[in-house]
Amino acid sequence: MAAPRASGGGRSGWRPALSPSRAGDFKQCPLLYRFRAVDRLPEKPTKAQVRGIVLHAVLEELFDLPAQERVPERARALVEPAWQRVRAERPELAGLFDGAPDEEVAEWLLSSNKLIDGYFALEDPRRLEPEARELLVESELASGVLLRGYVDRLDVAPTGEIRVVDYKTGAAPRQIGEGKALFQMKFYALVLWRLRGVVPRQLRLMYLADGQDLAYTPDEAELRRFERTLEAIWDAILRAGRTGDFRPNPSRLCDYCDHRALCPAFGGTPPPYPGWPEPDAGQETALDRAD
Incomplete structure (x- = not known):
């Protein structure tokens, strides 16, 4: 039997919830949060991000196979079908290769092999039976803040100990990147603790690019x-939403921001504030979770 998976996109009546990506955005730069969660400005996906989505799908589907078949060759064979499904489900991502020769797409797909090798250097999936993959988790804090996120993989030992696993298709980060990754993992740990009454034994980040x-x-x-930190972030989001005062917080990460041209810190002008129609923290997307 396949491990349980959760999917809730598009469910009617879903309460606005704080995701690890949007909470991290506000913590990094309130104006970035506004651009993504309030203005909903489009961002052009990179080839690395789309490859990350494909690799997440491959590693999810790998555990559908019988244990003895979870070998590198079978994982590589899953890449092309996973890419075709991503293209069908998200046409906007397929547009990344509009006009590109077939050889370029083929070379991009082959670049996934190094990441697959990086994964198998870290663990042997034939010895694992995860409880869940791509698991939607949500929990309401006592303060009323609703937390929601997707866990790449949840391992539960026979003794009940929980391990949260997150796949990163980039290389192991320096201090800033590591801090962002741990923020995300603590978010998952808090939600699982509130859901199950058990603090996860381990949070594991697997960096596939360098094994x-x-x-x-x-x-x-x-x-x-950390719970108090998230409550403070949510309170600050609500205050900024009422006033429209989402201030930029310049840092080295600005070099990678799609919205730099609109940022006052760099001489830009944001679009007119559209108002705060509802306390919506902004949903997490597949691109948020593809590193």
Whole structure:
């Protein structure tokens, strides 16, 4: 039987919830949050991001295979079908290769092999049976803040210990990137703790580009502090939403921002503030989770 998966996109009556990506956006730069969650400005996906979506699909489907068939050759064979499904489900991503010769697309697909090799250097999937993959998790805090996110993989030991696994298709980051990744993983750990009453034993980030991983063990006291951090972020989002005062916070990450030309910190002018129609924290997308 395939591991349980969760999918809730498009469900009617879904309450606005805070996702790890949007919370991280506001923490990094309130104006970036506004551009993404309020203005909903489009962002052009990169080939690396789209490849990340494909690789996440491959690693999810790998565990549909019988354990003995979870080998690198079978994983590589899943890449092309996964790309075809991504193209069919998200035509806007397929447009990344409009007008490109077939050889360029083929070379891009082959570049996934290095990431697959990086994955198999980190673990042997024949020895694992995850409880869940691409799992939608949500929990309401006592303050009323609703948290929602997607966990790449959830491993549960026979003793009940929980491990949260997140695939990163980039290389292991420096300090800023590592901090962002741990923020995301603590978010998942908090939601799972509130859902199950068990603090995850391990948060594991697997960096496939260079075959490295980062393991972290949270504790209750840390997650309580993190809970207060998320509540403070949500309160700040609501205050900014009422006033329209989403201020830029320039940093080295601005070099990678699609909206730099609209940022006052760089001489730009944001579009007129459209108002705050509802306290919507902004949903997380597949591109948010494709590294």
